[in-house]
Amino acid sequence: MLKSKASVVSLDQRNATRLRVLEQIRSKGSVSRIDIASALETSPATITSATADLISAGLIKEIEGEAQSKSGKRGRPRVLLQLDSHSFLVAGLKVARQMISVILVDFEGNEVTSHKAQLEDARMSPANLISTIRLALEDTCQQVGLSIEHLAGISIGLAGQIDAARNFVHWSSSVTERNIDFNPLIAKELPCPAFVENDANLVAKAEQLFGLGKGLKNFLVVTIEHGVGLGIVLDGRLYRGKRGCGAEFGHTKVHLDGALCQCGQRGCLEAYVGDYALIREMTVTGHADDMQTVSDIHTRANSGDDRAALVLARAGQMFGLGVSNLINLFDPQCIIVSGAQMSFEHLCSAEVMTRIQNGVVNVDAPLPEIKVHHWGDLMWAKGAAAYGIEQVSILKVKELAANAS
Amino acid sequence: MLKSKASVVSLDQRNATRLRVLEQIRSKGSVSRIDIASALETSPATITSATADLISAGLIKEIEGEAQSKSGKRGRPRVLLQLDSHSFLVAGLKVARQMISVILVDFEGNEVTSHKAQLEDARMSPANLISTIRLALEDTCQQVGLSIEHLAGISIGLAGQIDAARNFVHWSSSVTERNIDFNPLIAKELPCPAFVENDANLVAKAEQLFGLGKGLKNFLVVTIEHGVGLGIVLDGRLYRGKRGCGAEFGHTKVHLDGALCQCGQRGCLEAYVGDYALIREMTVTGHADDMQTVSDIHTRANSGDDRAALVLARAGQMFGLGVSNLINLFDPQCIIVSGAQMSFEHLCSAEVMTRIQNGVVNVDAPLPEIKVHHWGDLMWAKGAAAYGIEQVSILKVKELAANAS
């Protein structure tokens, strides 16, 4: 009761261990205590105690399945541990221009249900945004006979510059005001902890927890939607920079005093590969004024329109240049190019990959692998869910420790 | 004696604390125990024990100087602690194209003496390089009546791709062979531990320990010599990427299919700002075939040669583009542009600074400060020395722990 500082410190230490154990179980799917011990280079005794805590909290469980022993078949069989998917529900949301998508997942990340709602306005006031979110959540929960009260956490992905640690939105294309602290609104309108993050960071989290970055310590996730985004995972953690905002890959300059970008600057990568940039290129010469989406351009290109093919090819070249710069600067284990739609084929063609390779300074070590990940529609919401699961895990482990004392 | 693993683990923990204490003392210059305790958020008791160890090892000492108490003048006065500069000597070396420079520093980083030697060949075999280094070290030590045996550590800076953790040189412009493990050669030819590192990383270390990055956790150091280099400090540690090599800032692409670079690729920043690139620009049209150095171009520009001024200006523009990309990607606390000579004026002109500012995506948070650091001739060697001091400190603290057991 009295040992205020001591207990905080020791709790943090214990929690860190418990979280590392949880992380092992999540990334391996199912794993025995002895394997966790050797993976974390710690003693079996420690794992026994950590897993006992996690089991009593309902976060993990023992399962029956056959586990093979180190060698031979003799000896006490290993007991596999698994996440207890029923332990809690998390909602992941992505607020896009005309659409809000929601996904409900269990603790393992399995989809329970999902939902989409049209948005009337691309930009909303903070209060408006939160009540829209609440509504979307209620609708989603209703689909499976749940109420919003059942949620353990809500994770919200926005495009823009966001300080996730503080739920503070410097700027977002979905919000009419700048520099908004969402914590008060969340506390007032939502019945459980909620987390706001930059959407590209969320996808990086999803790749780390469930996707192609599982188990990797250093990788980059390039997201492609209407523009391009970047999530940076260094040493297993999201790198957010000093101001806590995401990296502005889309606004790195690929041409001195080049094409005009929506941000007002010139030569941004996004001004060469963003949807609007491609459409502008197609329409500016009056070559095609019915171009509405990048898919239209793809269609044209595939049916033999040289101009369309050139526009796409140039975007690919610029994209390749940008990605090779990322590799030159970060030297990551792996780069994951993640997109929801198929409309980014032109950014992962063999030619672009070659260009990337050729733009990376040669070392004798092999180039980082470049993986392309087509997620489908729910990419962003799933990303949000991944972040939500992580945050809720941390909260649960902390509660656990608090109760134990 | 028997507790093999336990002792390793606990030693690491203790050493980490001792090193953090040492780091505090180094970055503050002189500081009292109570201040260290509050800076590290630890208890005074821990600091008492850590400093006692460091004092008995001769790494630090108590000094007399007046220290002001928190408030008022009553109370037992604080005792200031300082590095004991006499505890050991470290040599820092930089191997450049035609020159090898050596600096001898004490534990505080104060210069004891320095020395330069002409190199016959820009590229040498590994064995040749090490014996050349040994010779240079012997000459340097002789200047102050010491022998090479007095050195506690030797740090060697090379341009190229180097895995410092293993003293492994993937490639260096100073070495004729690729993929060389220098450890055996070092053990054979040098009387004390030696460390090989990429030269840009060394300058970053120097900025962190003694320079403009003192106390900063996240910053970038851009080095300018014949080309440009980048050292990345994240979370207080050098970021080296997956393959352990330095970031290749000079070979990030600033123009699609642009100017040909020495590395064989096109559009590299270095192909626009490197010495040879500028000289090529001046000579290619026969405009000036007596151009030997960038200083010559400066001279010309200052005496009204428009062509020279334009060449320099263009280099500045490209450099600004590259630096703003760094800021967009890393969002660092601060960027330090470090150069030895004055020949990089054109890269830190007001115009270039403005260009950098204009290339960074606007957040409401202030832009990271861009600091320009003119080091003088010994920049690289001093950088090596900084790294050497750090490495030797780690070794000494480890020895200390080993002896205590």
Place this chain on the structure above:
DNA sequence: CTAAATATTTTACCGACTGAAATAAATATG
């Protein structure tokens, strides 16, 4: 000189983790 203030050291203890021993649960073997 005494009281008050502040810095440092000492001391008793806490808690995370460990090694070793104990226990559990399987197979191999005769």
Place this chain on the structure above:
DNA sequence: CATATTTATTTCAGTCGGTAAAATATTTAG
């Protein structure tokens, strides 16, 4: 079938880094 062997997990008695609180040291204020 009983027993030895093997391997996984748990229990238990430390160990070690660190802490709070008490003790001590050293100063100024009054």
